[in-house]
Amino acid sequence: MAKIETKIKEMGLYLPEPMPTLGGMELPFPWVRVHGRRVLISGHGPQNPDGTLAQPLGKVGAEVTLEQAQDSAKLVGLSILASLKRELGDLDRVTRWLKFLGMVNSAPGFNRQPTVINGFTNLIIDLYGKERGAHARSAVGMAQLPMDIPVEIEGEVEID
Amino acid sequence: MAKIETKIKEMGLYLPEPMPTLGGMELPFPWVRVHGRRVLISGHGPQNPDGTLAQPLGKVGAEVTLEQAQDSAKLVGLSILASLKRELGDLDRVTRWLKFLGMVNSAPGFNRQPTVINGFTNLIIDLYGKERGAHARSAVGMAQLPMDIPVEIEGEVEID
Amino acid sequence: MAKIETKIKEMGLYLPEPMPTLGGMELPFPWVRVHGRRVLISGHGPQNPDGTLAQPLGKVGAEVTLEQAQDSAKLVGLSILASLKRELGDLDRVTRWLKFLGMVNSAPGFNRQPTVINGFTNLIIDLYGKERGAHARSAVGMAQLPMDIPVEIEGEVEID
Numbered sequence A, B, C: 001m002a003k004i005e006t007k008i009k010e011m012g013l014y015l016p017e018p019m020p021t022l023g024g025m026e027l028p029f030p031w032v033r034v035h036g037r038r039v040l041i042s043g044h045g046p047q048n049p050d051g052t053l054a055q056p057l058g059k060v061g062a063e064v065t066l067e068q069a070q071d072s073a074k075l076v077g078l079s080i081l082a083s084l085k086r087e088l089g090d091l092d093r094v095t096r097w098l099k100f101l102g103m104v105n106s107a108p109g110f111n112r113q114p115t116v117i118n119g120f121t122n123l124i125i126d127l128y129g130k131e132r133g134a135h136a137r138s139a140v141g142m143a144q145l146p147m148d149i150p151v152e153i154e155g156e157v158e159i160d
Helices: A003-010 A066-088 A113-128 B003-010 B066-088 B113-128 C003-010 C066-088 C113-128
Strands: A032-035 A038-044 A094-105 A136-142 A151-159 B032-035 B038-044 B094-105 B136-142 B151-159 C032-035 C038-044 C094-105 C136-142 C151-159
Touching (some): A032 B094, A066 A094, A066 A113, A094 B136, A113 A136, A113 A151, A136 C094, A136 C151, B003 B066, B003 B113, B032 B066, B032 C094, B038 B066, B113 B136, B151 C136, C003 C066, C032 C066, C066 C094, C066 C113, C094 C113
Parallel strands (some): A038 B136, A094 A136, B038 C136
Antiparallel strands (some): B032 B038, B094 B151, C032 C038, C038 C151
């Protein structure tokens, strides 16, 4: 098995199934858009192994705690990795993580978005190492996110 | 006439005039920045044919309904196409749509941002087809948008 | 001294020191990610000369006035320039400013985000000139920003 996938397994983590759509309807956009060596990644949310949205839902700082939100950001990382795996066939093809925007569904007064998004960043560094996995990023507070997910992340990686 | 523009006309749609500025002041930023084959697109809002902001304004889920917001997202697509036309001369030069960020001015509790942004995505797919028009995207809820527009969209396309 | 840095000095402005971290902890992400000729820039906030966060903090339209927010956006520009200087050695290496996302911590009803972000855009144009400094941009209203900063900006430039 490829190296990155082996690590994911060894860490006791999973790559979720594709998100089920209502009545099997096709989404009008791709989760990942490959353009030469650039891979553009749509905003992803946290998923259970079967692809459904992972609980808890709601605003961080209200219904969702800081620790739960960090877990959620880590799950978003796994959702992104699962989409990359489906598109690229092999996660080892990702040569560099480049830039990510971490969006946190934020209750009034909650201002620790970077700590939340560290759940994502630390996963990527653990898997890809410091040089390959490093990414420019922002971590900011949204008024609302689709289906009340606590965290959504989009970005770009490079492939060989 | 170029193919994409012909389609826009046949669909009964229009490319709006440039947005009028207060006292004819020059904006400090370009609506579109061409960089080699990359075309970087500033955040656009919905416009009437004469370039003024299209009604309704306000938050989706409060002053603006879901259906109105979808129409608004479609108008934002036409604003972007109009800017591309002015910069590139011909919309057929766009070879690939790549990545877009759809920002919805969201009332508390409104969580259907992807349905809103489908108004934009479906227009682009109708015009450019599934392979050329497909784009990675996020659809998220903002606290406020400039001049209370309900939808703002930014992104990137490739030209030949 | 390099040209851009000389101009910054002549304008009576400063490049801030790196932001101090709690207990000297290393941040899990880089402020700037260089990838060939692309330079991807993490979300930056306004800083004092010693690298600490610049006052005032809070929401624009409530605790922070429009004028203060414009100053804040200008300081964010200097934070970005300071990170670029540390990474690239010389600010003259930046050949083109490309695309920026200006995020304004917005109180309910505040809808002048573009005027705020002009504080950043005007600085860059003053320093790099109209052709080299022009950038596609969005200026939008966030629900919350990290540590209650009033403005955060991320983006991309090209180097030679």
